[in-house]
């Protein structure tokens with residue numbers, strides 16, 4: 540998405556102005572013209588939220604706004620593109636995995652898990668937002684243990700045998716629910732369009748309901764970064780350093796991160 544600044548015009552400016560008004564600032568109306576008043580209102584918004592106060596609406600300002608309910612639907616969401624951004628993102632995901640996913644009582648669960656706490660926050664927020672936009676759409680599955688992944692693989696339901704993206708809390712399946720229960724017979728064209736607009740990655744049509752954060756070509760890199768992070772914390776705990784989060788590691792991480 541483009542950066543909005545003094546001189547910008549268009550529907551995205553109008554959208555930004557109406558957001559500022561809702562937040563209690565005074566951009567001087569909703570005219571789609573980013574002038575001095577909108578600049579000042581943007582600076583005030585940035586100051587209030589501890590952002591760099593340059594009056595330009597870029598990635599950081601948009602992210603803060605998104606946390607406050609700013610809706611990106613008309614414009615395309617930014618996905619991290621530079622390698623540095625991806626490293627940072629994957630590092631955060633690895634920390635989330637060690638601190639939240641591994642200690643969870645669902646970590647070894649061998650059935651469908653729809654606990655959204657295990658999702659990395661950005662995909663959780665997006666999934667919840669999309670569910671609000673599409674009638675009867677719900678979070679079906681979030682985290683998936685290796686045991687369950689392997690059993691799905693053996694039954695031919697998945698192309699991945701272990702360490703799938705659900706395992707890391709960076710994939711979600713949204714499914715429709717009608718009077719009779721769960722159904723995949725819904726408007727997935729819209730759902731997949733919303734996934735993409737929110738910067739999520741979709742797979743082939745054989746996996747309609749699925750969305751994930753990493754591109755397929757980034758998956759190996761994510762797995763490695765998580766493995767290194769597990770080793771880092773294992774070392775900290777003084778337990779065997781193998782990069783594999785089994786029962787001992789779970790107990791140690793629960794202790795380390797005061798998980799209850």
Ligand SMILES: [Zn+2]
Nearest residue numbers: 710711712749
């Ligand atoms: Zn999935």
